[in-house]
Amino acid sequence: MGKRNVIFYITMGKLYRVNVTLKKPGSKLEHQGIKIEFVGQIELYYDRGNHHEFTSLVKELARPGELIQNTLYAFEFLNVEKPFESYTGSNVRLRYFLRVTVVRRLSDVVKELDIVVHTLSCYPDMNNSIKMEVGIEDCLHIEFEYNKSKYHLKDVIVGKIYFLLVRIKIKNMEIAIIKRETTGSGPNTFTENETIAKYEIMDGAPVRGESIPIRVFLAGYDLTPSMRDINKKFSVRYYLNLVLMDEEDRRYFKQQEITLWRKGEKTRKNLQTSPSPQLLVTGGAESFIPAHNHSSDPQDPAGTIEDMKQDTNEEEHSSKMTVQTADAHGDACSTNLTADGMDE
């Protein structure tokens, strides 16, 4: 009942203010003090009621006494630590909020206000392309390249798939963006995979020597920056999953982690107002290595061949199976590929 007597207005202008309004002007409100808190906390859904506060600051707005009229309290939190970005996932939530409490003898009057925090980053110093040769021996060998390993949320993934060996009848190829949220630790680790986007990049069966362009705009998807071991409670990671589907609906895929980061608005705005659309030839020009230079530098760590996974099940991650061990080399498979896909 008491709560209903008070309305708070928290004004987030240059000057932060709390306006405590009495519902019935003229009446009195007795209190034990009024305080405002700034809280940053992580809520794990399986562990309700047990919130992990990583930031908590308190400011006293009024000493115990009586409120007889609407009162405006100015407040300020200086140099607040906001180490993490707000996040709402399937098993975890990270939130910041302001809480005003009018302390009373029986029940406090409380008002909370959520604050969204974005962690802005600068252009990463190191941003290598992801380049890798993968395959299944005597079956399929491809080299793929994404122009970066770190993308901001409005970025464009530009890349290329180069087919070194094709002996399966490929139906199509897509790129999926997978979000992997990991919560808890030890035996209580929960992992939740969510496919954010599925994007077909190739239709039909290529032959050896084909190179297929990739261009995926990220801005249209609901993405967050990558989060690593946030307060030892959870992580959010992003993967690009390159999936090839053959005519018998077998899936061959390779996941590659990418780092997402949030770019400062200002620079982003500049990018948006640029007159020309994002094109392969202009936007992709940065460090784009033509795919047919696939005989990669041995010192380049990305040049090693890795296995792809083959998955016969519809459920992408339930039964991964490695088809072939890892010592296959690209050259060993460069036998006549033109015969592939020909008449039986």
Add this chain to the structure above:
Amino acid sequence: MPMTPQLSPVEEQERLLDEALSVVKIQALQMKRCLDRSKLMDGLKHASTMLGELRTSLLSPKSYYELYMAITDELRHLEFYLFDEFQKGRKVADLYELVQYAGNIVPRLYLLITVGLVYIKTNTCLKRNLLKDMVEMCRGVQHPLRGLFLRNYLLQCTRNVLPDVAEPGDESEGSVRDSIDFILMNFAEMNKLWVRMQHQGHSRDRERREREREELRILVGTNLVRLSQLETVNLDKYKKLVLPGILEQAVSCRDAIAQEYLMECIIQVFPDEFHLQTLHAFLKSCAELQLGVNVKNIIISLIDRLATFSQRADASVGTTGIPSDVRLFDVFSDQVSTIIQSRQDMPPEDIVALQVSLVNLAHKCYPDRVDYVDKVLLTTLQIFQKLNTDRIEYNSPVSRELTRLMKIPVDNYNSLLTILQLQHYGPLLDLFDYHGRKNLAAYLVNNALDNETQIPTQEQVDAVLTMLSSLIQDQLDQPPGEEDPEDFAEEQGLLGRFIHHLRSDIPDQQYLILSTARKHFGAGAKRRIKYTLPPIVFQAYQLAFKYRALRNEDEMWEKKCQKIFQFCHQTITALITAELAELPLRLFLQGAIAVGLMEFENYETVAYEFMSQAFSLYEDEISDSKAQLAAITLIAATFEQMSCFSEENHEPLRTQCALAASKLLKKPDQCRGVATCSHLFWSGKRASTGGKEMRDGKRVLECLKKGVRIGNQCMDPSVQVQLFVELLNHYIYFYEKDNEQVSVQVLNQLIGKIREELPNLEANEETEQINKHFTNTLEHLRNRLESPESEGLSYEGLIL
């Protein structure tokens, strides 16, 4: 449960297409509604759903094409809408990016191209980069059918916006160079997709697949058409960019169907002026094509085009033909031989067909370069040597091609003399088997006859006749068995006519020609020489007359004439050896007349020899009574004409004639022969009396009386009367010629006799004729009686 009827493949296609089209109809309608209400994003969503129909794998190329047409037709609404909006300044930000969120690649790329085109049209400075981007992004569709149509859409959309300026005014708007790169890349990708179709699916469907590929080839070819429509592509750009790009793709795709089509396409879509300057590159690529490719057709097609071009250019004033720096023939010749070398499995008829086209080229572009034609013949000869072919069977494919090759120079030059300049014509001709050679030889002869070609030297005659030997002499490879006699006669008749074309205006040369001809034809066996030697003899007689006409200029003429008649004598004797009689007899008689007019030293002896030869032929060789009568009549007639004999020679000859006539077997023949010989005693001429007629009336009468006596001995009254009528005519002749031995009384006697016998004859056609003859004779006499000539001769006392 109702049974679902099994649908035929065609019906199944129709059903699938109908379903797809109905989705298109619905989605297109909704798209347009959304656009009308300016709900662009919803409109795009419907467009995308509509385009999703193009993801199908179930449709045949034909049905897919229909679907494609329906959908692209609807897409134009979207394009117009966007263009309008952009024109009005209501530019939708990041539209090019927005359409790329479509999850499926096929709809996404169709939208990308549609929007890209609107961008280019409204903001030309994006042109260069957008074109590159679109053609690059299309790589994502690797499915042949879907990829081909997508890229076709790209090509259709961009056809009016491709930069076509030599130098870019604004770098970002691009130049023709960018257009070339754009189309070449699209072309290469489309061609790869098209070729890939060949290798998909079961081998049992191969035929169907190839048929479908044929249906789709135009999509690939459109790229080349587009390239040819770029106006700023000059020769230099064509040579350095366009052609190498196309050829590189054509050769490297290693697909026979594609190669054949593309090479043909190049020939057809680009101008001849370009072809002329890029022959090397083009032909070099031809040599590198797959073995299954019919290179022959490609080369022939190109040659025909250039040859026509050259003729067209020659015909129209002001245009330049083949530039002098383009050595068209040499280039083709070299490259064709490279092609032949590189294609070991090429059937010989195709090799020859290539040579045929080379000869055509030489004729059409270099009509006076006989050496070019000869070079082709040499090459052909060498090819057969390399193939170890020493006989080409008649009517085999290669024989037909080679015949074609050999006929071209004949038809073009219309001169056997020019053919003789082709040194390798003869050797090549020798490769044919008997029938082939004979066939061509007859063709050559006919050509010479039609064009009245004269062969004026001994050497040429020798060469020609060597070439025609299959007609002239028996051949080693001649198949046994008789030929059709009519065909044979016709063919030998041709040769007979041809001999009259072996002719020089210089008599000495003509003599050499004839002896050469005699050598060739003389070896022709008896079945041929009866056709071929007589013309030679007649030619020789004519030559003798020519020498005589030139007797004041050539002091050797007499010797030469003598030699000619010796030659004739030998030639005629050759016919006798071949068991012929009447023919040599006639030739001797003809020769005797000729000699008689010559008046060279010793000519009487020669003439006598000819006459006596005729007599001995008569006596030894002619046994048929009819033939005998004809022969003796001919001999007598010939002898009557001649005036070269002295009494010493004349007497035995005329007596011999009369004797021979009276010795004929049948009475009627005797009668007629004697009557004929009577003239020898009247108008026969002797050199000793200066060529005057003998007019020995007594001997004439003796002959005629003998005739009447023989006539009386005939049993058949009809024949008898006929003979009397004929004798009456002889009498009248001599009477009118003032033979005093013939009197009116004799005439009356004979007329009376005929009158007496005539009514007794059976009435039939023969009698009718005899009667008519008689009546006409009497009519003649009556005329003479009624209007006697002023001087002398009167029929006084004649009883009619």
